[in-house]
Amino acid sequence: MRRAYLLLLITLGALVFLAISALLARVFSVDGAERSAITALVQAEARGDAAGMRARIEGCDASAFCRARVAQDASALTRSGTVSILQLNPSAGFSLGSTLGVARVAWRAGTSLPVVQCVRVRRAGNALSGLRVELLEISPRIKTSADCPSRF
Numbered sequence: 001m002r003r004a005y006l007l008l009l010i011t012l013g014a015l016v017f018l019a020i021s022a023l024l025a026r027v028f029s030v031d032g033a034e035r036s037a038i039t040a041l042v043q044a045e046a047r048g049d050a051a052g053m054r055a056r057i058e059g060c061d062a063s064a065f066c067r068a069r070v071a072q073d074a075s076a077l078t079r080s081g082t083v084s085i086l087q088l089n090p091s092a093g094f095s096l097g098s099t100l101g102v103a104r105v106a107w108r109a110g111t112s113l114p115v116v117q118c119v120r121v122r123r124a125g126n127a128l129s130g131l132r133v134e135l136l137e138i139s140p141r142i143k144t145s146a147d148c149p150s151r152f
Helices: 001-049 050-056 062-074
Strands: 083-089 097-110 115-126 130-138
Touching: 001 050, 001 062, 001 083, 001 097, 001 115, 001 130, 050 062, 062 130
Parallel strands: none
Antiparallel strands: 083 097, 097 115, 115 130
């Protein structure tokens, strides 16, 4: 009887450990999802693909301001060559739930000079239902040494 109780406790402990590990893996993977989303946005921008940028920014097609900003950025920041992310400061640190923040990205295409921009990011959802990354807005180019502005 004592042995069966001990095996039950060990099994229960292992299941709890696996469940917590799975939840933490979800939470930690959101940084990679944010990095991928921002990289895809910047790649579209470097190609001059305004439609591709609008598709990656949540609700951009419905906003005249966003459409104009994207068209201006796509025109001004078109670069040839492969896009390299030089530095990306994520919008948020560790969080089990939704957050709203600004990521700062420095990128270069080919041999061009670096471009620094800010991206407003919402990490929506929670560890149980799943987290998703939504890009809300991209800034025009900022100075290399500048911090992200509060409004862009």
